[in-house]
Amino acid sequence: MAQENNHEELVLSEDPNHPANLICSLCKNFYSLGWVTGTGGGISIRHDSNVYLAPSGVQKERINPQDIFVMDFPTKSYLRRPPSLKPSACTPLFMASFTKRGAGACIHTHSQAAVLCTLLTKGSTWSIANIEQIKAIPRPSTGGYYGFFDKLVIPIIENTAHEEDLTESLEKAIDEYPDTCAVLVRRHGVYVWGDTVWKAKTQAESLDYLFQLAVEMVKLGMEPAGPITPAE
């Protein structure tokens, strides 16, 4: 019987910046940061009209380019489905960032700092102010980035039993917070997107830095979004 054409040419490339190679190398990088351990978390990249997706339920730091799914973005149909694998359960959430924000990549982490920030905040947003690293976060309404004296506000949505059931509330948060490039998921992690894969990466790094800092500030009795007070 003839083998189904699985379009390996869509994922096999010598170019380290090919999306299929980048998903593999970045997942190793994110694993070492504790963002994608134990199969959780992941990344999807949109390049031209193709969306590149990791498989579901696998050790993300051990993915090979042959394991990558490729979707045609305009039609949402799969151009390549590796046999015996399922696409990431995060697919509809990654797609929300591509469709609603035109993102070029979306990163999902299970970072403990992100989870702790959702536990330290009872409401539906998490914020921080007056910290230099805020300046790495884009603010679409101004066409630029947050300033040092601005307050950064990230929406928090409630977790669900299944990843795909988060889609509706993530889409609502994206609509309600037009300046955000991230949505926290309570007791779960965070989704961060960017115009390009490198912007998504640096924004995810900057946010994780701020999440870690905020946890330490709270431990020291400081309010992360509070006013600047003279050091004692």
Ligand SMILES: CSC[C@@H](O)[C@@H](O)C(=O)COP(=O)(O)O
């Ligand atoms: C540790 S299981 C985590 C999953 O349920 C989910 O939250 C996740 O982030 C990864 O889903 P996956 O389908 O493996 O890409």
Ligand SMILES: [Zn+2]
């Ligand atoms: Zn997850």
